[in-house]
Amino acid sequence: MSDVARLAGVSIKTVSRVVNDEPGVHPGTAERVLAAIEQLGFRRNVGARNLRRGSSTGTVGLILEDVANPFYSLLTRAVEEVARQHGRLVLTGSSDEEPARERDLALEFCARRVDGLLIVPAGLQHGYLVPEMRAGTPVVFLDRPAGDVVADTVLVDNIGGTAEAVRHLASFGHRRVAFLGDSPGIYTAVERLRGFREGCARAGLRYDDDLVVMGPPDERGVAAALRRLLSGPDPATAVVAGNNRITVHAVRALAHRPDRPALVGFDDFELADLLDPPVTVVAHDTAALGRVAAELLFGRLDGDSSPPRRVVLPVRLVARGSGEVRLS
Amino acid sequence: MSDVARLAGVSIKTVSRVVNDEPGVHPGTAERVLAAIEQLGFRRNVGARNLRRGSSTGTVGLILEDVANPFYSLLTRAVEEVARQHGRLVLTGSSDEEPARERDLALEFCARRVDGLLIVPAGLQHGYLVPEMRAGTPVVFLDRPAGDVVADTVLVDNIGGTAEAVRHLASFGHRRVAFLGDSPGIYTAVERLRGFREGCARAGLRYDDDLVVMGPPDERGVAAALRRLLSGPDPATAVVAGNNRITVHAVRALAHRPDRPALVGFDDFELADLLDPPVTVVAHDTAALGRVAAELLFGRLDGDSSPPRRVVLPVRLVARGSGEVRLS
DNA sequence: CGCCGCTATGACAACGTTGTCGGGAGCCGG
DNA sequence: CCGGCTCCCGACAACGTTGTCATAGCGGCG
Numbered sequence: 106m107s108d109v110a111r112l113a114g115v116s117i118k119t120v121s122r123v124v125n126d127e128p129g130v131h132p133g134t135a136e137r138v139l140a141a142i143e144q145l146g147f148r149r150n151v152g153a154r155n156l157r158r159g160s161s162t163g164t165v166g167l168i169l170e171d172v173a174n175p176f177y178s179l180l181t182r183a184v185e186e187v188a189r190q191h192g193r194l195v196l197t198g199s200s201d202e203e204p205a206r207e208r209d210l211a212l213e214f215c216a217r218r219v220d221g222l223l224i225v226p227a228g229l230q231h232g233y234l235v236p237e238m239r240a241g242t243p244v245v246f247l248d249r250p251a252g253d254v255v256a257d258t259v260l261v262d263n264i265g266g267t268a269e270a271v272r273h274l275a276s277f278g279h280r281r282v283a284f285l286g287d288s289p290g291i292y293t294a295v296e297r298l299r300g301f302r303e304g305c306a307r308a309g310l311r312y313d314d315d316l317v318v319m320g321p322p323d324e325r326g327v328a329a330a331l332r333r334l335l336s337g338p339d340p341a342t343a344v345v346a347g348n349n350r351i352t353v354h355a356v357r358a359l360a361h362r363p364d365r366p367a368l369v370g371f372d373d374f375e376l377a378d379l380l381d382p383p384v385t386v387v388a389h390d391t392a393a394l395g396r397v398a399a400e401l402l403f404g405r406l407d408g409d410s411s412p413p414r415r416v417v418l419p420v421r422l423v424a425r426g427s428g429e430v431r432l433s
Numbered sequence: 434m435s436d437v438a439r440l441a442g443v444s445i446k447t448v449s450r451v452v453n454d455e456p457g458v459h460p461g462t463a464e465r466v467l468a469a470i471e472q473l474g475f476r477r478n479v480g481a482r483n484l485r486r487g488s489s490t491g492t493v494g495l496i497l498e499d500v501a502n503p504f505y506s507l508l509t510r511a512v513e514e515v516a517r518q519h520g521r522l523v524l525t526g527s528s529d530e531e532p533a534r535e536r537d538l539a540l541e542f543c544a545r546r547v548d549g550l551l552i553v554p555a556g557l558q559h560g561y562l563v564p565e566m567r568a569g570t571p572v573v574f575l576d577r578p579a580g581d582v583v584a585d586t587v588l589v590d591n592i593g594g595t596a597e598a599v600r601h602l603a604s605f606g607h608r609r610v611a612f613l614g615d616s617p618g619i620y621t622a623v624e625r626l627r628g629f630r631e632g633c634a635r636a637g638l639r640y641d642d643d644l645v646v647m648g649p650p651d652e653r654g655v656a657a658a659l660r661r662l663l664s665g666p667d668p669a670t671a672v673v674a675g676n677n678r679i680t681v682h683a684v685r686a687l688a689h690r691p692d693r694p695a696l697v698g699f700d701d702f703e704l705a706d707l708l709d710p711p712v713t714v715v716a717h718d719t720a721a722l723g724r725v726a727a728e729l730l731f732g733r734l735d736g737d738s739s740p741p742r743r744v745v746l747p748v749r750l751v752a753r754g755s756g757e758v759r760l761s
Numbered sequence: 762c763g764c765c766g767c768t769a770t771g772a773c774a775a776c777g778t779t780g781t782c783g784g785g786a787g788c789c790g791g
Numbered sequence: 792c793c794g795g796c797t798c799c800c801g802a803c804a805a806c807g808t809t810g811t812c813a814t815a816g817c818g819g820c821g
Contacts, residue, residue, distance in 0.1 A: 106778070117779095118778095146564025148544050149777085150776090151545050151778095155480060156480055156778075156806045157805070162545075163545075172513065173509070173510035175506065181501070182501035185526065194545070197513070197524075198523070199510060214522070375704075376703075445807085446771060447770060449809060450770090457769060459770085481807035485808045
């Protein structure tokens with residue numbers, strides 16, 4: 106900036122005025138300054154500006170499990186869009202479901218003075234955020250609530266969704282319905298399992314521990330679980346898959362089996378309608394999840410200081426075929 | 434920081450020393466300072482630190498077309514991973530294929546003094562980056578080269594890939610092969626069209642303008658194009674789809690047609706193997722694209738000042754069924 | 762006992778920017 | 792001719808941090 110000032114023959118304060126479109130600069134002077142800026146390729150240092158003004162850094166942080174997962178990438182895009190409307194940039198980070206990594210990312214973001222944080226929690230301990238929140242950084246949790254801090258939270262109707270999936274399957278005559286869930290450390294996995302039990306109870310199915318498998322959604326694990334669930338004297342005739350990864354792995358594992366069970370997946374996914382059979386899912390508006398969370402965050406940044414809100418977005422069962430297998 | 438100093442009964446400089454693990458602080462003093470830091474929830478302001486030290490901001494910028502597209506989200510994840518290994522955070526932004534938006538994002542990133550930029554170019558003019566690059570911000574272009582600046586670039590073998598797709602289809606007897614490409618303003622679309630023509634020439638097929646449709650990859654457009662290509666007196670019997678979006682839309686449009694053409698898509702995508710028929714694609718290592726680009730960038734940051742490199746990653750045809758329809 | 766050197770600490774300036782304030786030049790009216 | 796006003800502009804401090812340098816205290820050694 107001082108280079109620009111020297112070249113234009115003015116003080117740096119005048120350069121600052123021009124850069125900020127402040128009034129009270131002679132047009133001719135402004136022109137000289139702009140020419141100097143152009144010539145030197147000057148770009149204002151936003152960091153220094155924020156330091157001096159004590160103002161917003163114009164960034165928000167987004168922490169999720171894995172951007173490569175289409176569910177989260179949709180969410181990322183939605184957040185980015187709202188951020189753009191509010192003139193903010195987005196710092197993203199994948200936690201890989203590791204609480205320590207989530208924590209490191211969040212604290213790094215805070216050290217960079219993000220205006221706010223959007224977090225898909227990887228664990229249940231978020232006390233580390235308390236000082237930051239007290240210092241004025243709003244935090245919104247997405248998809249899962251935090252274990253031990255009160256803050257805005259946006260969820261989908263996990264319980265209602267899986268319960269509905271069970272009801273749907275039971276209405277086609279299934280009595281042996283299995284549940285394939287993510288690791289029991291994950292909130293949504295536990296909630297969906299709860300919904301599953303609730304659905305069983307309502308449909309008058311006997312809940313059977315042997316029909317539940319919880320674990321990380323890798324291809325081999327899902328395939329092995331399915332082999333077990335579909336064998337034995339009293340095999341499952343229908344499966345509820347607990348999230349998009351598990352559903353996809355299940356579809357792949359079942360592709361060449363003659364005795365395919367009925368299948369309903371949680372989370373919609375691209376091409377579900379083109380598989381054979383098309384996959385019935387409990388769908389929700391993923392983009393809305395991100396959008397609502399981001400809008401809550403920006404509401405806080407705009408001064409909304411009402412008590413923390415918990416928003417639960419509805420789900421709906423999309424019947425496509427894989428879940429409508431009538432038990433003979 | 435001065436609050437911490439006051440509480441610990443030391444000067445801010447000593448606090449700074451403690452925060453930075455500098456030697457020469459009495460253990461007892463350090464302990465008092467750490468206690469004060471803990472009590473006040475103090476977190477160092479990285480912005481101020483970078484300002485003073487004139488050092489790296491510890492962030493890199495990534496600009497691509499749309500994170501929600503699985504191709505780009507894979508790429509994002511790969512970049513993030515490399516960045517993490519180098520202790521950097523990633524600022525992301527979607528350009529939506531609009532040059533102005535790409536430019537705004539890039540300049541915002543530069544104003545925030547990112548250490549480097551990774552860009553999937555949305556247009557052909559990148560002169561706006563010259564001052565930044567001269568000022569020392571390394572830039573690496575991914576997936577497409579920049580129009581008018583020389584910089585590191587990582588591409589996939591677009592020409593070889595489509596040429597191979599045509600060769601493959603021709604080997605099954607197809608003579609009327611169509612090409613469905615993205616908008617002609619996009620580098621990869623043009624390159625892949627070139628590869629298509631080259632493939633036609635090598636396979637002894639007559640190149641026919643009527644068999645080429647270029648345009649934005651929306652569902653309706655792709656469906657309409659396919660209707661046209663597959664009708665008339667001399668319809669196409671095989672189709673090369675120019676990218677993952679187009680392939681997916683094509684699969685959907687063709688799903689319920691009796692006269693399905695053979696299909697080869699560019700870019701692999703999840704579930705391609707489970708569709709009916711499984712989709713033959715020209716695959717490449719998307720994560721490697723991001724990884725190599727990011728590594729090039731960090732190489733520059735580590736002082737590599739060799740001439741700009743252009744890396745072209747190989748592709749390979751994955752035959753799954755949709756492309757192996759022998760013409761009767 | 763005086764000087765050296767080492768340890769632990771603080772005062773100060775500077776990073777790039779902007780808010781505050783003060784002042785010079787020009788103009789007007791009295 | 793002078794007071795006051797407006798228009799432009801610059802000097803200076805401050806944001807939170809760290810590099811440089813100075814210094815007080817203290818033990819050891821000749």
